[in-house]
Amino acid sequence: MRRRGLLKAALPLGVTAAALGTGTASAADGAPAGAPVRRGRDRIDVHCHLIPDFYLDSLAAHGITEIGGLPIPAWSPALAVDFMNRYGIQTQVVSVSEPGVTYLPSATDRVAMAQRLNTYTSRDLIHTRSARVKGRFGGFAVLPLGRAVDEQDVAHAVTEAKRAVRDLKMDGVGLFSSYGGKYLGDPLFDPLLKQLDELGAMVFIHPVTPQGHPDLGLPPFLYEFTFDTTRALVNMLYKDVYRRYPRIRWLAAHAGGTLPYISYRASLLAPPPAQQTKAAGPPNSSPYFRELFYDTAISPTPQTMKSVRELAGTEHILFATDWPFAGSLFPADGDPAPQLDETFTPAERLAVERSNALAQFPALAARIGAEPV
Secondary structure (H helix, E strand, C coil): CCCCCCCCCCCCCCCCCCCCCCCCHHHCCCCCCCCCCCCCCCEEEEEEECCCHHHHHHHHHCCCCEECCEECCCCCHHHHHHHHHHCCEEEEEEECCCCCCCCCCCHHHHHHHHHHHHHHHHHHHHCCCCCCCCCCEEEEECCCCCCCCCHHHHHHHHHHHHHHHHHCCCCEEEEECEECCEEECEHHHHHHHHHHHHHCCEEEEECCCCCCCCCCCCCHHHCHHHHHHHHHHHHHHHCCHHHHCCCCEEEEHHHHCCHHHHHHHHCCCCCCCHHHCCCCCCCCCCHHHHHCEEECCCCCCHHHHHHHHHHHCHHHEECCCCCCCCHHHCCCCCCCCHHHHHCCCHHHHHHHHHHHHHHHCHHHHHHCCCCCC
16 A cells, blocks of 8 residues: 545536445445445545635625636535435535635735634534534635735734634635645745644645636636646645645645646656655655545546556545536436546445545544544
8 A cells, every 4th residue: 555645517427327325334344345335325525615605795795706717606504415415425524615715805804704714614514513414514724815915814824724723623724726826835825834734734725717827718617727736736846845844634626636647747856856766656756746635526537536546546535526516517316426436446435435534534533423544
């Protein structure tokens, strides 16, 4: 084993969903490769989004009606629970997608909205007393960073990260790949990364529409999102982020963008040369890339998943849906990503869809009464 470490009108998937069984997840834990795996409501979805009404109203007040070139979809806790029930998902770890709070013009407004979103996520979703919602949500905190991010923004982000993880007991922190053209890895973010390292945080990197991208008349989510994620991950390698902040666990959205495919090329100038490293795994990319975690959102096909598996190993892949933005991509009730069968055995799918997440989110595992593995 290697180290751990949406379209509005989508094209038909052309596959028939396999119906979920009624067995419990625990029946399959530890099953040998290739053994039949009983499925119930056992999936952990680590990449999906929340859009509470107060946030939607704020976006609309600032003229924002699309995200990534798509209309903003409907969202509510009830709709999320219904979606999870249809697709065998036990828990969603929610986050705020583009634009986060970057659209707000003042630092004071950004802090207030980030605090409101995080308090809502913690109180009403993660640690709720509602019988219908209890145990169905985890959450990544949004931080009060703006488009013209500066030292004041970063200082506010440090404060909110501590509050979210320590006081609100959220499951990690969400960051965007870039803020106003400044990519993760820029020295400006160092105080924040130092704090996240001290917290031992899981940090979810979600892409945004990059500044000055070529306009091909297509929605930016279609390809620009993948490129922006790649820019951030490569920039962090060459800014020595992974070595300097070793306690941060990084989760890259959409299978890391294009990184798995270009990981060898992107590692060529990294010291020491990837070809000379003795780290576990094939000597064809930076060992730091092999320690990242990658999700399956909008990326379940073998063209992508086999590349991620070759780079990082099955234990570094976590199931994700990107709901509600990707809502039109799913087949009928049942298996939300039947393409995963083309890459993983049944037992490996159970790891990707459940046990890998339980290992990385022990507080979530405790809340839902599951054993981290």
